[in-house]
Amino acid sequence: MNTLPLPEPIAAYFAAEHEPAALAQCFTAHAVMKDDGHTYTGVDAITTFLAKAWAKYRATSLPFAIEREDSVQLVRANVTGNFPGSPIVMSYRFRLERGLIASLEITT
Template sequence: MTTLTLPEPIAAYFAAEHSPDALAHCFTAHAVMKDFGHTYTGINAIKVFMAEASLKYSATTVPLTIEREDGSQLVRARVSGHFPGSPTVLSYRFRLERGLIASLEVTA
């Protein structure tokens, strides 16, 4: 089995999926996160959303692939948790800036 090598802020994001405070250290101060039609701007909004999602879904994420696409890093990951259709594969489109996540869009 091949080990997937992720850029540091992306690896830190997935490693900290149940720790909103640790997740906050992955993002720029004015980061924007889009998750299925909802937009969260700034670290505090992202932390609140991630804490609520963690409690509600208890999801675990396993990155499967990564590729560069239009200046972004596109990660496909298997997500399992307490939600309809689990497990599923989602796309995470990261744009990095100075070693941190400047934007993240999560889609099916």
């Protein structure tokens, strides 16, 4: 169980990482997500990508650190799954807007 205090939209994102319908509730309508060299715009594109990534990699994230960088919340998480190099530490840069995720960039 994760005890790291996260802002509500970020906590909801990690709690719902394997549930596309719940993930959709975490993002603004025009949210932008960058991951693995690609950009996804809009809730449908983001949740479709995340569902496909989960089906392929079965990755699970456990956040262990959070810090603020200007208008971005940087969360670092241990990510374990069916991919080379697992587990790895990934960085999630969240920009929040009106209680939802407006942008997310995931990097290693």
